[in-house]
Amino acid sequence: MREVIFFTLIVVAGTSGELCVSRAMKETGEVHDFRPLAILKVVLRAMRVKWTWIGVGLMTIGFFSLLGILSFENVSLVVPVTALSYVVGALGGKFFLGERVNRRRLLGIALVCVGVTLVVLGNR
Amino acid sequence: MESHKRLHLKTFLMISIMVLAGPLGNVLLGKGMKTIGPVTATSPADVLHLLARVLTTGYIWMGIASLLTFFLAYMLVLSWADYSFVQPSSAFSYVVVATLSVVLLGEVVSPLRWLGIAVICLGVFVVGRTHPNTTEIR
Numbered sequence: 001m002r003e004v005i006f007f008t009l010i011v012v013a014g015t016s017g018e019l020c021v022s023r024a025m026k027e028t029g030e031v032h033d034f035r036p037l038a039i040l041k042v043v044l045r046a047m048r049v050k051w052t053w054i055g056v057g058l059m060t061i062g063f064f065s066l067l068g069i070l071s072f073e074n075v076s077l078v079v080p081v082t083a084l085s086y087v088v089g090a091l092g093g094k095f096f097l098g099e100r101v102n103r104r105r106l107l108g109i110a111l112v113c114v115g116v117t118l119v120v121l122g123n124r
Numbered sequence: 125m126e127s128h129k130r131l132h133l134k135t136f137l138m139i140s141i142m143v144l145a146g147p148l149g150n151v152l153l154g155k156g157m158k159t160i161g162p163v164t165a166t167s168p169a170d171v172l173h174l175l176a177r178v179l180t181t182g183y184i185w186m187g188i189a190s191l192l193t194f195f196l197a198y199m200l201v202l203s204w205a206d207y208s209f210v211q212p213s214s215a216f217s218y219v220v221v222a223t224l225s226v227v228l229l230g231e232v233v234s235p236l237r238w239l240g241i242a243v244i245c246l247g248v249f250v251v252g253r254t255h256p257n258t259t260e261i262r
Contacts, residue, residue, distance in 0.1 A: 070154045086251055
């Protein structure tokens with residue numbers, strides 16, 4: 001049960017956070033200059049976008065959940081199981097953004113689910 | 125043409141950093157948390173004590189540094205590349221994390237788990253090969 005709670009927090013909060021950060025960086029604009037000062041300016045610009053903070057907040061929840069589960073489970077189990085974020089991402093896209101999940105994407109998601117099942121079964 | 129080539133090169137470079145730094149960060153966090161032991165916080169004082177232990181563990185800070193490197197590369201690449209392209213491109217990181225777990229942490233990965241990881245990579249790759257836009261353009 002404890003594992004289920006940790007994995008749910010990692011996958012749901014982590015994926016939502018990544019989507020928020022993606023949106024924030026699109027608002028920030030493309031990076032052309034890779035000098036440290038220029039990168040710092042981009043980071044500061046991104047920090048003025050509210051989606052960055054929402055994303056970072058959600059990713060922080062995901063991060064501490066990851067730390068929690070890593071204290072008692074193997075990395076080679078935990079990280080592959082977090083691939084379920086693709087399933088959450090697709091479901092979120094379908095139900096919240098109105099995206100169509102075509103057959104090929106469904107196949108990919110099904111493969112991720114099969115893979116995660118094998119990873120979990122491989123623990124025993 | 126030249127700028128197109130440069131765009132591909134910098135995308136490849138950033139995704140390579142992501143694929144290495146992300147798994148390394150997770151492995152270092154795993155090593156750090158294993159030294160602390162199973163999390164059992166039942167009171168606010170326990171949580172503070174746990175937080176203090178986490179923040180004074182060297183491996184955790186190395187893991188955070190590695191994940192920050194991953195995050196910076198990720199933020200930079202997302203400023204010009206699509207999320208739906210970047211996420212599948214990092215599919216290979218599942219193999220890297222399992223390999224690092226075996227080499228650096230001495231974890232035993234069963235053949236069934238390796239098979240599962242390979243299937244996950246394939247699934248992530250298949251998702252990535254679908255068209256990034258599935259909604260009608262209005």
